[in-house]
Amino acid sequence: MNDSVLRVSGLKKSFRKGKEELQVLKGIDMEICAGEVIGYLGSNGAGKSTTVKIMCGLMEEYAGEVNVLGYDLRKNDIEIKKRIGYIPENAIMYEHLTPMEYLEFIGTLYGLERADVVKKVEELLLLFEMRDNANERMLSFSKGMKQKIHIISGLLHNPEVIFMDEPLNGLDANAVIIVKEMIARLAKEGKTIFYCSHLMDVVEKIATRVILLNEGKIIANGTVHELMEQAGVGSLESLFTSLIGASGQVVQAERMVDVFENKEQ
Numbered sequence: 001m002n003d004s005v006l007r008v009s010g011l012k013k014s015f016r017k018g019k020e021e022l023q024v025l026k027g028i029d030m031e032i033c034a035g036e037v038i039g040y041l042g043s044n045g046a047g048k049s050t051t052v053k054i055m056c057g058l059m060e061e062y063a064g065e066v067n068v069l070g071y072d073l074r075k076n077d078i079e080i081k082k083r084i085g086y087i088p089e090n091a092i093m094y095e096h097l098t099p100m101e102y103l104e105f106i107g108t109l110y111g112l113e114r115a116d117v118v119k120k121v122e123e124l125l126l127l128f129e130m131r132d133n134a135n136e137r138m139l140s141f142s143k144g145m146k147q148k149i150h151i152i153s154g155l156l157h158n159p160e161v162i163f164m165d166e167p168l169n170g171l172d173a174n175a176v177i178i179v180k181e182m183i184a185r186l187a188k189e190g191k192t193i194f195y196c197s198h199l200m201d202v203v204e205k206i207a208t209r210v211i212l213l214n215e216g217k218i219i220a221n222g223t224v225h226e227l228m229e230q231a232g233v234g235s236l237e238s239l240f241t242s243l244i245g246a247s248g249q250v251v252q253a254e255r256m257v258d259v260f261e262n263k264e265q
């Protein structure tokens with residue numbers, strides 16, 4: 001077994017909702033080793049992004065223990081932040097800047113040499129077919145163009161552990177293939193990848209292990225093959241719906257169309 005890179009035990013998190021407490025994570029335990037590509041799956045609102053934000057040191061109030069690269073997150077978050085990368089689902093970026101200005105700024109935060117950053121960014125933008133946009137303000141960029149900048153920004157400092165929250169959001173078919181291949185190559189190089197998504201087919205292809213979260217608890221943890229065999233199903237999608245107890249999606253979809261069309265039940 002490789003070295004443990006991420007260890008989470010008894011992780012709990014709740015948010016205040018008016019007078020009530022909304023308990024989002026109800027005691028998460030997991031251990032992840034170097035070179036693993038974890039597909040972290042769950043329905044909308046299951047708590048995936050919350051887990052990742054905590055592990056990246058972006059949410060400070062939580063119960064339980066989080067250890068990243070051998071460091072206790074509560075005591076050494078700066079050391080951890082230097083060595084991890086985070087590609088968020090929705091992030092605010094300084095859109096008045098150009099990609100080059102923005103990425104130079106990110107590089108400076110990580111203590112990288114300016115000349116190295118410029119060289120790296122020029123090449124990465126070229127590979128992402130955005131060379132001509134390098135010095136345009138990002139205000140006018142499409143969702144996919146911004147996502148490409150987020151991806152470069154999260155990986156610029158060559159992190160050892162990479163957290164990705166729906167990284168393919170908004171990307172076109174060509175960019176999706178590039179990013180999926182990139183993930184496979186990064187894992188081969190020994191990077192650890194924690195990938196949150198609803199897209200089962202992508203997870204099925206890239207993940208070495210799947211962790212399924214439902215209502216703040218882990219309900220499955222294993223390779224795609226192991227989990228499908230245990231549940232006696234042929235796809236990750238069927239596994240997901242059977243484990244979270246969802247069914248009748250076709251009926252739901254038909255009823256929704258009826259409602260849009262003002263048809264009575």
Ligand SMILES: Nc1ncnc2c1ncn2[C@@H]1O[C@H](COP(=O)(O)OP(=O)(O)OP(=O)(O)O)[C@@H](O)[C@H]1O
Binds near residue numbers: 042046050198
């Ligand atoms: N800052 C916050 N304040 C209050 N509630 C929050 C906050 N962040 C998340 N939540 C709530 O926590 C729950 C889990 O949210 P989270 O974003 O972690 O889910 P998710 O699994 O990533 O969902 P999705 O797949 O839709 O992105 C949701 O009910 C959400 O409304």
